[in-house]
Amino acid sequence: MSFTDELSTVADPLWDAIEGHPMVERLGAGTLSTDPFEYWVRQDYVYLVDYARVFAYGAGTAPDVARMGTFAELLDSTINTEMDLHRAYAAEFGISEAELEATEASPTTRAYTDFLVRTAATGSFGDLVAVLLPCMWGFNETAERLRERGKPDDERYAEWIDTYAGAEFTELTTWCKELMDDVARDASDAERERYRDLFYESGRYEYRFWDAAWRQEGWEL
Numbered sequence: 001m002s003f004t005d006e007l008s009t010v011a012d013p014l015w016d017a018i019e020g021h022p023m024v025e026r027l028g029a030g031t032l033s034t035d036p037f038e039y040w041v042r043q044d045y046v047y048l049v050d051y052a053r054v055f056a057y058g059a060g061t062a063p064d065v066a067r068m069g070t071f072a073e074l075l076d077s078t079i080n081t082e083m084d085l086h087r088a089y090a091a092e093f094g095i096s097e098a099e100l101e102a103t104e105a106s107p108t109t110r111a112y113t114d115f116l117v118r119t120a121a122t123g124s125f126g127d128l129v130a131v132l133l134p135c136m137w138g139f140n141e142t143a144e145r146l147r148e149r150g151k152p153d154d155e156r157y158a159e160w161i162d163t164y165a166g167a168e169f170t171e172l173t174t175w176c177k178e179l180m181d182d183v184a185r186d187a188s189d190a191e192r193e194r195y196r197d198l199f200y201e202s203g204r205y206e207y208r209f210w211d212a213a214w215r216q217e218g219w220e221l
C-alpha cells in the first residue's frame, strides 16, 4: 500500500466533512449567495500569495533539478493562472487587483498561511510536500465530488468546479501524491508519522477555510 493510500484513512473524513459543509453544498448546488463567495475570493487570493511562496521554498529545497523545475512552474501557474480566476471573479464584483491584494487576512487565513510558510521555511522537503498535498487533493476531490452531483446553473460556481476538477488540476494532484509517495518511501517511521500529522493539520485548515468564508470571519478588534 502506498503512503498516500494510507493517508486516505486520514483524508477521507476530511473530504467528507468539506463536501457536507453548507458553503460547499451551496456552491455545488448553485444556491450560494454572493457575500460568502466574494469573501472566499478575497481571502483565497491572499492565501494564494503565500501558497506561491511555499512553491518558491520547494524550488529551493527540491532534491533534484526536475522537481526544482516543477516547483518553479507551480509558482508561475499559481500567480499567472490560478490567481487569474480570482481576478476575473473580483472584476465581476467590481473589486480591483490592488484591492484584492490589500485584503486583510482573516484569523483563519493568517493561521493557515503562517503554518504553511513556517513549515516550508523550517521543515524538511518532505514536510513541505506533506502540508501542500491537502491543498491540491482537497480542492480536486471536492470539485470532483461536486461535478458528480451535476454542474450548477450559476456560471461562477460551474467555473470553480471546472477549474479544480479539470485535467490540469487533476494532473497536479496526481503529481503531488506521487511526490509524497517517493519522499515517504525513503523516510523513517518517525518521519512518516510527522508527514501524517502535518498532512492532517493542513487538511483541518482546509475545512476551516471554508467554514471561515461561510461565517465571513473577521477580527473582533
Ligand SMILES: Cc1ncc(CN)c(N)n1
Pocket: 044, 047, 048, 082, 134, 135, 136, 139, 206, 209
Ligand atoms: C484554501 C485553498 N486551498 C487550496 C487551494 C488550491 N490551490 C486554494 N485555492 N485555496
